[in-house]
Structures are given as structure tokens and as C-alpha cells.
Amino acid sequence: VAAGDGARLGELLEPMHSADIADLLEQVDSGRRREILLLAPWHFDGEVLSELDETLREEVIAFLPPEVLAEAVRDLDSDDVVDLIEDLEPPQQEAILDALEDADRVAVEQALGYPEYSAGRLMQREVVRAPEHWTVGETIDHMRANKKTLPDQFYHVIVVDPGIRPVGYVTLGKLLSAKRSVPLTDILEDSFRTIPVTQPGAEVAYLFKQYHLISAPVVDEGGRLVGVITIDDAMNVLDEEHEEDYLRLAGVGDTSLSDKVLTTAKGRFPWLMVNLVTANVAASVISQFEATIQQIVLLAVLMPIVASMGGNAGTQSLAVAVRALATRDLTASNTWRVVRREALVGVLNGLAFGAMMGAVVALWFGEPMIGAVIAVALLLTLIGAAVGGVLIPIALERAGVDPAVASGPFVTTITDIVGFFVFLGIATMVLL
Amino acid sequence: VAAGDGARLGELLEPMHSADIADLLEQVDSGRRREILLLAPWHFDGEVLSELDETLREEVIAFLPPEVLAEAVRDLDSDDVVDLIEDLEPPQQEAILDALEDADRVAVEQALGYPEYSAGRLMQREVVRAPEHWTVGETIDHMRANKKTLPDQFYHVIVVDPGIRPVGYVTLGKLLSAKRSVPLTDILEDSFRTIPVTQPGAEVAYLFKQYHLISAPVVDEGGRLVGVITIDDAMNVLDEEHEEDYLRLAGVGDTSLSDKVLTTAKGRFPWLMVNLVTANVAASVISQFEATIQQIVLLAVLMPIVASMGGNAGTQSLAVAVRALATRDLTASNTWRVVRREALVGVLNGLAFGAMMGAVVALWFGEPMIGAVIAVALLLTLIGAAVGGVLIPIALERAGVDPAVASGPFVTTITDIVGFFVFLGIATMVLL
Numbered sequence: 001v002a003a004g005d006g007a008r009l010g011e012l013l014e015p016m017h018s019a020d021i022a023d024l025l026e027q028v029d030s031g032r033r034r035e036i037l038l039l040a041p042w043h044f045d046g047e048v049l050s051e052l053d054e055t056l057r058e059e060v061i062a063f064l065p066p067e068v069l070a071e072a073v074r075d076l077d078s079d080d081v082v083d084l085i086e087d088l089e090p091p092q093q094e095a096i097l098d099a100l101e102d103a104d105r106v107a108v109e110q111a112l113g114y115p116e117y118s119a120g121r122l123m124q125r126e127v128v129r130a131p132e133h134w135t136v137g138e139t140i141d142h143m144r145a146n147k148k149t150l151p152d153q154f155y156h157v158i159v160v161d162p163g164i165r166p167v168g169y170v171t172l173g174k175l176l177s178a179k180r181s182v183p184l185t186d187i188l189e190d191s192f193r194t195i196p197v198t199q200p201g202a203e204v205a206y207l208f209k210q211y212h213l214i215s216a217p218v219v220d221e222g223g224r225l226v227g228v229i230t231i232d233d234a235m236n237v238l239d240e241e242h243e244e245d246y247l248r249l250a251g252v253g254d255t256s257l258s259d260k261v262l263t264t265a266k267g268r269f270p271w272l273m274v275n276l277v278t279a280n281v282a283a284s285v286i287s288q289f290e291a292t293i294q295q296i297v298l299l300a301v302l303m304p305i306v307a308s309m310g311g312n313a314g315t316q317s318l319a320v321a322v323r324a325l326a327t328r329d330l331t332a333s334n335t336w337r338v339v340r341r342e343a344l345v346g347v348l349n350g351l352a353f354g355a356m357m358g359a360v361v362a363l364w365f366g367e368p369m370i371g372a373v374i375a376v377a378l379l380l381t382l383i384g385a386a387v388g389g390v391l392i393p394i395a396l397e398r399a400g401v402d403p404a405v406a407s408g409p410f411v412t413t414i415t416d417i418v419g420f421f422v423f424l425g426i427a428t429m430v431l432l
Numbered sequence: 433v434a435a436g437d438g439a440r441l442g443e444l445l446e447p448m449h450s451a452d453i454a455d456l457l458e459q460v461d462s463g464r465r466r467e468i469l470l471l472a473p474w475h476f477d478g479e480v481l482s483e484l485d486e487t488l489r490e491e492v493i494a495f496l497p498p499e500v501l502a503e504a505v506r507d508l509d510s511d512d513v514v515d516l517i518e519d520l521e522p523p524q525q526e527a528i529l530d531a532l533e534d535a536d537r538v539a540v541e542q543a544l545g546y547p548e549y550s551a552g553r554l555m556q557r558e559v560v561r562a563p564e565h566w567t568v569g570e571t572i573d574h575m576r577a578n579k580k581t582l583p584d585q586f587y588h589v590i591v592v593d594p595g596i597r598p599v600g601y602v603t604l605g606k607l608l609s610a611k612r613s614v615p616l617t618d619i620l621e622d623s624f625r626t627i628p629v630t631q632p633g634a635e636v637a638y639l640f641k642q643y644h645l646i647s648a649p650v651v652d653e654g655g656r657l658v659g660v661i662t663i664d665d666a667m668n669v670l671d672e673e674h675e676e677d678y679l680r681l682a683g684v685g686d687t688s689l690s691d692k693v694l695t696t697a698k699g700r701f702p703w704l705m706v707n708l709v710t711a712n713v714a715a716s717v718i719s720q721f722e723a724t725i726q727q728i729v730l731l732a733v734l735m736p737i738v739a740s741m742g743g744n745a746g747t748q749s750l751a752v753a754v755r756a757l758a759t760r761d762l763t764a765s766n767t768w769r770v771v772r773r774e775a776l777v778g779v780l781n782g783l784a785f786g787a788m789m790g791a792v793v794a795l796w797f798g799e800p801m802i803g804a805v806i807a808v809a810l811l812l813t814l815i816g817a818a819v820g821g822v823l824i825p826i827a828l829e830r831a832g833v834d835p836a837v838a839s840g841p842f843v844t845t846i847t848d849i850v851g852f853f854v855f856l857g858i859a860t861m862v863l864l
Binding site: 017023029147150171172173175234235251273279287294300302303307312315320328331333345353360412 | 449451452455458459460461485560572575576578579582583585586587603604605607608609610611640641642643644646663664666667670671674675677678679681682683684689693694696697700701703704705707708711712714715716718719722725726729730732733734735736737739740741743744745747748750751752755756760761762763765766769770773776777780781784785788789792844845848852
């Protein structure tokens with residue numbers, strides 16, 4: 001298709017949603033992407049750019065003619081422009097800012113002045129507000145008169161005092177169904193809460209989820225209304241947080257399928273490096289028992305079983321604890337109960353798997369004493385892994401470190417060390 | 433506080449949001465929970481029950497007097513009632529259904545007739561609809577006249593044909609700002625799309641995220657409007673999906689901090705069992721090389737390093753691939769490109785860590801030949817892990833299995849087997 005026929009390509013792109021056009025651009029390789037962009041640049045409006053993966057955005061923007069770009073960003077709400085340009089290089093940022101009208105430009109520049117990942121970056125500045133003495137009728141008349149300046153999507157009219165400080169909000173549903181003479185202050189919602197402009201995005205997302213908010217006004221230090229955050233912004237933040245936690249559990253940092261090979265390799269390097277160091281510590285534990293292994297080689301055969309069972313059990317506890325900390329289900333008041341519960345889970349599974357593995361070694365390999373050793377080692381390792389898996393993230397959280405970062409690889413190698421030490425240590429004591 | 437003074441407890445609970453009351457109940461132990469419930473049952477309305485963790489819900493419901501329970505559920509929207517009772521035991525379900533008014537009861541029973549996790553379970557049946565020939569004025573008058581039956585939260589008026597089939601929707605913002613004489617069909621939204629009642633919840637959540645939907649009408653096989661799904665429902669599904677994927681990567685199934693110890697231990701058992709089996713396979717690989725280890729014990733010391741590096745690199749690739757499949761960034765059209773990219777990442781990191789570890793063994797242990805062996809083994813293992821980590825989830829997805837399930841533990845033990853085989857195999861060939 002993309003073999004020269006720009007008109008035909010335009011016809012095909014026309015009915016597509018901007019999110020799907022962005023996905024299409026992400027999935028073809030960069031040569032093909034260039035062809036598509038050169039053939040039909042006018043289809044790549046601001047919405048497509050917003051949907052595009054960050055790493056591709058720079059590439060695509062560099063290819064678009066300036067007038068197409070200017071046209072593209074002019075229709076976007078201020079929060080979308082901020083999201084679009086915050087990760088671009090300064091010259092590209094400038095080009096886009098220059099394309100905006102003066103008022104929008106100021107708004108975007110102010111937003112960029114707030115810290116990254118703060119409410120100030122997430123909010124849109126287009127808000128629909130009404131003074132507290134207005135009635136339903138006055139509000140509706142005002143909205144009809146100012147139709148052009150209303151944001152694309154909004155769910156509440158924010159009621160403000162004379163200092164433009166929010167005092168409550170009214171849902172559009174209530175506004176539509178109430179009589180014209182009803183004062184706004186009679187139909188305010190209970191769910192109202194404001195968000196400080198510097199609040200981190202993750203906390204904003206938590207508030208939306210916990211209190212089922214649809215939109216919330218954002219206020220500056222003086223309590224004055226500066227913008228509004230809507231649930232779709234919160235949903236995006238929540239989604240990104242989850243994605244990050246997931247990848248961190250696997251020891252991967254910020255990443256994207258569109259990254260270059262070298263960038264990706266570098267991104268994965270740090271955790272593998274940490275793992276190399278801890279694996280060497282584990283190896284040095286084993287080297288303490290070289291004499292024992294020399295005499296009973298079966299121990300070398302069996303020791304990875306103890307280590308990998310411990311690693312998996314530890315990762316299980318860790319994942320549960322990290323999630324519980326993130327959802328605030330695990331707090332100071334129930335820490336002790338959760339740790340005790342994990343320890344008991346470790347005892348139960350330790351007994352089960354210790355008995356199984358002990359029986360296998362005793363019957364299959366005909367080594368009842370080594371069977372007894374591995375049974376005890378598995379029990380102790382699984383208890384240690386369960387307790388460690390929950391205590392490590394709790395300790396990190398107390399120390400002010402994000403527990404999601406100290407994830408999989410860390411716990412796995414710690415349980416390796418414990419597993420090797422317990423198994424080979426007991427074996428040396430009992431068997432030699 | 434909860435030492436007998438019900439009135440004081442009531443005062444404390446009064447200003448709290450229902451989500452916070454539910455969190456409070458989840459964090460105290462079961463004896464204290466019972467005391468709170470007995471002292472002030474009237475504070476535990478339907479919303480608190482909705483917020484409560486599923487495992488605690490049964491316990492709490494069993495404690496509430498029937499009249500409190502009946503009062504509690506009567507105010508909820510139908511989707512919240514469905515969510516509340518779908519996991520309860522039949523006798524408790526009956527008790528709650530009996531407390532509902534007839535119309536609500538029928539609605540809830542119909543919803544329970546749809547498959548679990550389908551759009552039919554997520555939707556609320558309270559919809560605001562208007563015939564396609566109405567004007568803005570007629571619609572507003574109708575809403576004012578039927579104020580009592582409007583849902584708590586709604587964002588669109590759904591425009592239907594005479595067969596109650598949705599043909600579009602109008603945002604409340606447009607409705608408020610348009611002139612009374614404008615026909616509804618003139619202000620329909622582009623973003624309109626309907627959702628089949630049997631569509632799985634995960635796909636519904638994907639649609640909301642991809643197309644930035646706020647609400648979407650749900651239709652039966654005949655295309656007739658049966659309900660509406662709103663963004664907060666989609667956000668919950670997305671959140672649950674993420675949580676599930678996260679825990680699965682760690683080899684944990686559905687779980688909750690409120691589960692009993694035995695339930696938790698059982699929930700973690702299956703993956704540990706799988707791991708025990710695969711670890712035994714890995715052990716049997718090692719046992720093939722007992723003679724080699726007997727002669728060079730240093731190999732037993734070093735082999736866990738190869739295995740754990742492979743396990744971590746494999747988990748990294750796996751996590752990236754599973755996420756990319758879930759967000760549909762990884763599709764048939766770019767599979768080959770992604771696999772090649774992962775292989776190259778494996779080569780780069782394999783060269784880096786192989787060289788490092790080889791140098792350590794050669795210089796620190798004074799064994800240059802063993803150093804060369806571990807360098808080559810690390811390179812091959814990291815390439816294999818990177819490629820396997822991405823191919824395994826792709827293959828599972830093609831086979832119709834959720835790739836998130838075949839997660840961490842699986843890949844880790846496979847890379848163990850590969851790592852041991854490559855390292856000990858090369859060592860046997862080269863060193864003996």
C-alpha cells in the first residue's frame with residue numbers, strides 16, 4: 001500500500017482512530033514509517049502524536065513539516081500538549097511552543113514549571129467554574145454563552161468563592177436534572193476533594209481509585225483553583241505505575257519495544273550486574289564447602305534444588321508484600337500479623353516439599369541421610385525466604401526506598417545464599 | 433476505642449469515607465472486627481461492603497443483622513450489588529436478593545446470568561436514554577421530570593432508535609451548552625462505540641484505555657441497549673488484571689492478605705510444585721556430569737552463577753514480552769523484529785558479563801581455562817535466555833494460553849537447565 005499512492009493511503013487512514021494510527025506507526029519498521037509520513041503527513045494530527053510511544057515521537061516530529069505540526073498541536077487540551085512535549089529535546093519543544101497561541105503557550109510553560117510526575121503536569125487548565133452564589137439556570141446560561149471555550153470533556157462545574165478557591169462541585173447530571181432556580185450550593189457533591197498542585201501523580205491515582213473520583217480540582221499553595229485532573233489522566237498514571245512495578249519485579253527499568261538494541265541492553269545491565277555480584281557471593285559460600293562436595297558429589301547435584309525452591313518462595317512473598325504496600329493494605333498496624341502469616345505459610349510448604357524431596361532422595365538415590373538433610377534444609381530455606389520476602393520490602397519502604405525496585409533478582413540471590421549455606425552446612429555437620 | 437462505647441465509635445466513623453472504613457476493617461484482626469461490627473452495625477452500609485475485600489465480605493455479612501443488611505444494599509446501583517454478591521455463598525446471596533425490591537432483584541439476577549468477567553457483569557442497568565428525534569430541550573425536560581430514577585453518576589445520554597438500539601451518544605457538557613432547539617442527532621460524539629454483553633472484561637478495559645472512553649453502551653445479540661459501562665468499572669478491571677499479572681510473574685495465584693494461612697499455602701503450592709519438578713530435571717542434568725565435578729570441584733562452585741544470570745536475563749525478556757502482548761504492542765507483524773532485537777541484547781550483555789566473569793575466574797582463581805569456559809557458557813546462556821524469554825510467551829499466546837501464567841518460575845528453571853548443560857558440557861569437552 002505504502003508504495004507511492006498517498007491518496008489511497010489517506011483513504012485508508014481516514015476512518016481509523018488516532019490511537020490505532022499510532023499503533024500502526026509503532027509496528028512498522030523505521031523505513032516504512034518514513035514513507036508513510038512523507039506520503040500523508042496531514043493525517044498525523046496532535047492526537048496521533050499524543051498516542052505515540054515516546055521514543056518514536058521525536059523521530060516522527062522531526063519528519064513532519066512545521067505547518068503540519070503547528071496545525072496538529074493547536075487543537076489539543078493543555079495537558080495533552082504538556083504530555084506531548086515534556087520528554088522532547090529543547091529545539092523540538094521550542095518549535096511546538098512557537099506554534100501555539102500566546103495564551104496556550106503560557107499555560108503549557110507554566111505546567112512545565114511544575115515538578116515532573118506532579119499533579120501540575122497531569123492537570124488540564126481548562127476548567128468550568130461558577131461563583132458560589134449562582135443558580136443552576138445562571139450556570140447553564142453562562143455555559144451556553146461560552147460554548148466555544150468549554151473543554152472537550154468535563155464532568156463537574158467547580159464552585160468557587162470570590163478568591164477563586166474551590167468550595168465544592170456539581171455533577172453535570174445534577175445540573176441537568178435540577179430546576180433552574182436551585183442554588184448551586186444546594187446540589188454540591190459529597191465526594192469533593194481538592195488536590196495540591198505539587199502532589200505526586202502516584203498519590204493522585206491512588207485518591208481517584210480509593211474514592212472513586214471522576215474529576216478533582218487542583219489548587220496552588222494559596223488554595224486557588226489552577227486546573228482539574230480527570231479520571232482518564234489518573235487511569236493512565238495507574239497504568240504506567242503498574243507497568244513499571246511489573247517490569248521492576250523482573251529487574252527491568254523503563255523500557256519500550258521501540259528502544260534501540262544498545263539502549264535496551266544498557267537498561268537491563270544494572271540488575272544483571274547486581275546479580276553477578278550476589279551470585280559470586282553465593283558461589284563463595286559454596287566454595288567454603290568444597291571439601292564436602294569433593295566427598296559427596298550428590299550434594300552439588302541437589303543444591304540448585306534448594307536454591308531455586310527458596311528463590312521462588314521468596315519471590316512469591318515479595319510480590320504479595322510489594323502489592324500490599326502499594327495498595328496500602330499492608331501498614332504499620334498489621335505488619336506483625338502479615339509476617340507471622342508468611343512464616344506459617346513457609347512452615348507448611350516447607351514441611352510439604354521437604355518431605356517430598358527427602359523421600360525422593362532417600363528412595364530414588366538410596367541415600368536416606370542426604371534425604372533427611374535436604375528435607376530440613378528445604379524447610380528452613382522456605383521459612384527464611386517467606387519471612388525475608390516480606391521483611392525486605394517493608395524495611396525498604398520504612399527507609400524511604402520504593403520497595404518495587406528491590407525486587408526479584410535481589411530476593412532470588414539472597415535465598416540462593418541462604419539455601420546453599422543451610423544445605424551444605426547441615427550436610428557437612430551431619431554427613432562428615 | 434472499641435472498648436464498648438458504640439456512640440463514640442459512631443462519631444469517629446461518621447466523617448470517614450466508606451473506602452476508608454473498609455480499609456480499617458481489613459487491617460484490624462478478626463476479634464476486633466467483630467467488636468466494631470457489633471457496636472455500630474448501622475455504619476456499615478452497602479458502599480462499605482462493596483469496598484471490602486472479598487474474603488472478609490462473607491464474614492462481615494454474616495455478622496450484620498438482616499434489617500441492617502437489607503437497608504445497606506437497597507441504595508446501591510445494580511452493578512455494585514452484582515459485584516457484592518457474585519462471590520458469596522448461595523444462602524447469603526439469597527438473603528441479599530430477598531432484601532431488594534422486585535425490579536432490582538430481577539436486574540441483579542439477569543446480570544448474574546451473564547458469564548463471569550463479562551461486560552454483562554460489569555455494566556449498570558440504570559441508563560439514561562433518549563429517542564433519536566428528541567431535541568436538547570425535550571431531553572432536559574425529561575431528565576428534570578424523572579430526577580429520582582437517574583443514576584448517581586452518568587456522563588452521556590444514549591440516543592436510541594425505536595427498537596432501543598443505540599445509534600450514538602451525547603455528552604452532558606454538549607447537552608448543557610447547546611440551544612434547547614438543537615436535535616440530539618446534531619451533537620453526537622465521534623467516540624461512540626457499543627460493547628457486546630458477552631465481551632470479556634479485559635477487552636472492555638483495553639477499549640476504554642485505547643480509545644479514551646468515559647462510558648459505553650452495552651448491547652445484547654440483537655443490538656438492543658441493556659446497560660452501560662463507565663470508566664471507573666474499566667479502571668477497576670484494568671487494576672485487577674495488572675495485579676493478577678504481577679502476582680503471576682512471581683508464581684502466585686489469586687490472593688489476598690485476608691486469606692487464611694492454609695488457603696495461602698495452598699495457593700502458592702502449585703508453582704512451587706512445578707518448580708520442584710523442573711529443578712529435579714536441572715539436577716538430573718548436573719548428575720550427568722558428576723564425574724567432571726568430582727575432578728574439578730570449582731565447577732560446582734561456579735555453576736549457580738551461570739544459572740542465576742540466565743534466569744534473570746530470561747525473566748527480563750519474559751516480562752517485557754508479556755507486557756507487550758498485553759498492550760498489543762507485540763503482534764504477528766513485528767514478532768521477528770522483536771525476537772532479533774532480544775537476541776542482540778543477549779549477545780551484548782552476554783559478551784559483557786562473559787568477559788567480566790571470565791576475567792574474575794582467570795585472575796582471582798588463577799584458572800584461565802575455566803575462565804574461558806564460563807565466558808562462553810554465559811554468552812550462550814544469556815542469548816538462549818533472551819530468545820526463550822520472548823518466544824515462550826508468544827508461543828503460549830498463539831496456543832491460546834494466557835502468557836502471564838507461564839511466568840517467572842517456568843523460565844527460571846528452563847534457563848537453569850540450559851545454563852547447567854552448557855557450562856558443564858563445555859567444561860567436560862574442553863577440560864577433561
